[in-house]
Amino acid sequence: MSNPLAKLREECTRLLEEALNEAYPGTELPSTRFSTPPNPEMGELSSAASFQLARSLRSRPAEIAEKIAEKVSPSSLVESAEAVNGYVNFKADTGSFSKLVLETVEGEDEEYGFLKTSEPERVMVEHTSANPISPLHIGNARNSILGDCLAKLLKKRGHEVAIHFLVNDVGRQVAMTGYGWQLLGKPKPEGRAELWVGTIYAGVNVVNELTRLRKELRQAEERGKVNEIAEYQEEIEDYEKAVVELRNRYADVYDALAEKLPTIEDPVAEIVKLNTAYENNEPEAVKDMREVVGYCLQGFETSLGELDIGFESFDFESDLVWRNAAEEVLEELKATPYVFEDEGALIMDCDRVAVDMGLKERWGLNLEHEIPRLVLVRKDGTTLYTLRDMAYSIWKFGLADRVINVIGSEQRLAQLQLRIALAAMGRLEMGDNQMHYAYELVYLPGVKMSGRLGRYVTMLDVVQRAEKLAYEAVDIRSPHLTKEDKEEIARMVGHGAIKYTLLSVDPQKTVTFDWEKALNFETNSAPYIQYSHARACNILKRAEEKPEPDYGGLTHPKERELLIALASFPETFEGAVTELKPGDITAYANNLADKFNSFYAAVPVLKAETPGLLGARLALVDAVRIVQGNALSLLGIKAPERM
RNA sequence: GGGCCCGUGGCCAAGUUCGGAUAAGGCACCGGACUUCUAAUCCGGAGAACGAGGGUUCAAAUCCCCCCGGGCCCGCCA
Structure with a gap:
């Protein structure tokens, strides 16, 4: 897999180093990252190195930037460099950069952007794990959708991913x-x-x-x-x-x-x-x-x-009970110096484990804070859930190198104590490699959900309502389609709207579920993105021929913005997987749709002035289609060809 | 009482890990654009003491300190 943006950046780094050496011989280029200038006319990449050099060179950043920019010599990929407000801005050569980006996207097609890890792991994602006694509700949906997206991200990164559901069937x-x-x-x-x-x-x-x-x-x-x-x-x-x-x-x-x-x-x-x-x-x-x-x-x-969400395995808690897994864990824990008896109950001193093993530093916890103790066995001799959960974790690591548990943030302490217990048993690497992917709850205004009372807004209700609203929208906008086509599009749009809403908000923030917002089919939503994809498909479908592209013609600011957006998809993907942030992908897809819709309004494709320009624009549109489809696939959202 | 998380225009919200150019976007509001590739769209406008106060820095929404507000957790529940 290749990364056109990295190529451009490497080129700029080389030119910057050379220019710096000429302007200020013997000066080392500080480690700095390139950023994107505030507007496309200023170029594609921007360096703030002058600010960092200001002190050692005893000069104003603006002056340094001027001197450096002057010395930059153009290369095949980079057309020019310019000093603005102390920054050195690099402008890519339209022809060669466009060719690089568009041919890479076209060539790699459905795999474009999915940079593979050099260290593939076996990763287990446990998600949903709702009690099997009430329907899934809108809160569970956030868990399921996040978990499923994480699994997709990790798979595309080249990891071997297994998706599990823990069935709490005892109690x-x-x-x-x-x-x-x-x-x-x-x-x-x-x-x-x-x-x-x-x-x-x-x-x-x-x-x-x-x-x-x-x-x-x-x-x-x-x-x-x-x-x-x-x-x-x-x-x-x-x-x-x-x-x-x-x-x-x-x-x-x-x-x-x-x-x-x-x-x-x-x-x-x-x-x-x-x-x-x-x-x-x-x-x-x-x-x-x-x-x-x-x-x-x-x-x-x-x-x-x-919603096309499924599992590789349903793991029953009762299976753990039947093979006395909790008791085995208990024996191991009792052999450590951290378990003591208090009024007939068995307790683990979590804080002492953490202090003795340096876990607070290791895991970035507050050093002053004392971690609460954990009861393992009641005074009547019965074991608590925690022990079974420890046994479950150990079992998971028989199948995986890394475990991600998608669980509500209210279980933060319990999940920490679980990792501490694993470390106490001499399984430190399990503690290190088990992650609690915490998310905040979903609130419904005016509704207090309660499984005990059978009071909930079920996930399926939300899904069906979304489909219905989407159907109405399709029916109004595309009355000529058949009922089956309308239904298929309505499903894509309705499901996409729900997924997008739940994936685009930072998991650490509570979501107040709002029908109007979740099912808003306008800007900043899945349908908006899907619409841009459908538009791209429509242009391509109507193109009668594909002349040889003149890539140098893609000089319109809207085209440049699209090109840099397309080029940055691989790194956006990489970052989203590393940080496990689905929101980066929703933001990316939305941004790409914004840029494409602006381009669509401003630049004619099929009526381009010359055949070469037509060819180049068609290649651009096709690349948008491909990348938008790839981004949506990571989110588990379908990309319709018409809507 | 202690810990963790959150606090950004009327509302929703990105950016905070790793400090850099005029603080994205969206909703709602105001004004424009369909005889031209689908208007689920686009263009323009108005709207912000980034919870408060100190500090570090050439530069702070971002780092440090203190305070305030909200949520969650601190079960011999799961």
Whole structure:
């Protein structure tokens, strides 16, 4: 893979060194990076070296820049250098630079820009990992979309990537769902499996809670406790609202649960029993639990499949439990000097591990801050989730050199403690190579989502609404297309809009989900970028011939801007992968669309003045098409040829 | 109480890792452009004490110090 911008920069560096040597013999060129001048008329690359040299040369930056620029001799790629405000600006030779960029893009086509790493690794990306008892919602969507994009970036960089989903299938919540399903007579799902399973889970919870609350309300009434009565009534109202929503979805499911659960003497005990049986790998419990969880996972796969997001592996937490993985980890940890007993529980002294092993310096943590301790085993002897998570990490490193966990930022401390525990066990390299890719949550104005109450805006709802709006837009703008074509375009546009919205915001910032903004199909959105791609395709489709290009003719400022943008794609890609920043790619694609749309309005392609110019502009348009398509593919967004 | 993250025009937001030219963009607002390659577009306008205050520097949104506001975490939950 080649990198035209790097070639231009190397050339400029060489010319700068030569000029500096002539203007100020014996002066070493300071290590400096080139930047892009504020406007295209000033050239393609800009050096601020004069500012750094000002002190040692005892001269004003502007003066130094003048003297250097004067001495720069043109080369095949660089036409001229000019001093402006202390900067030395280099202008590329239009003909040779255009030829270099456009022929490189054309030649490498779908691989252009994807610079390969010299050190390929096996990388595991774990993402989504939502509890298999409620539908995926808009918050999970941010996780899934980020995780999927990271995986795509790493793959294109030449790494071997595996995408995993951890199924949290043990614990009270899942057992509630399994128990509810057994009570219903183990039916097959109706409609959307994840929503159906979510209704069973929330149904069991709501019925149980209502039974409890009503009982406590009666007792409070008997004792005449006014404040308590009001509190219970308020809570009951909340649950009753949830009942209405649940019945709206699956009235028969809720009604059956509401009828059967209260006849059970102690449903909570039954749920605990089922959970224990599952953890003990008892055949009937296993069969039932895996079946219910499987329905929910199928639902996840369907919803995510809509967005072309999938997994290589679903890793079940229960598998870890069954092979006593937590206990093995515990034994290892107990052999270290960092685990102690406190009131019957086993605790790990995370801070001491970090201090003893120099982890705070190593991982850039606050040296003064004491890292909170971590409970490993309850005083009743049962293990906590953390131990299973450690076992899971160790297992992951059997398959990967590097692990990226896409998990909400609220789990920062837990993820740090996990890495510390790995280091404590003598697996420092796992601590080093495991990364918590933290993102902030998605908020919905006016809606408090709650899986327990079955209250959520599901991901599929958002996806379908986006498709519908996109269909309306296509229908208005391109009425001549067939229904199938319109639907296909609507899917590309609707899905793209959602992905772009969630990828373009820095993961560290909270997103307040706004229908209007997410589904805005105008400037600074996926449809805007897709539209520019479709326009490029349309021009190419209408071109009857492709004359030999006269690259030297691409002198219009809009053309120059496009060329430098195209040339910088490989480095944008490289930076985005290194820093794991999908937002760099969304910004790049949007910028390229901006430049192309301006070019489109300002410069005629098919009606170019000469055949040579026509050929050159067609090559430029084709390169935009290719690069825009490559950028969108990294984002998991489809590039339509018309819309 | 402690830790982490965030704070940039009315709203959303890039840039902060690695200090450099007039602080991108978008939404909303105002004014223009479809007999010419698709107007989901383009062109122009107005709008900013970069949370506050100090410091370092030729140069600070960016680095250092202190303070303020918001979110998350500090469970024998996951």
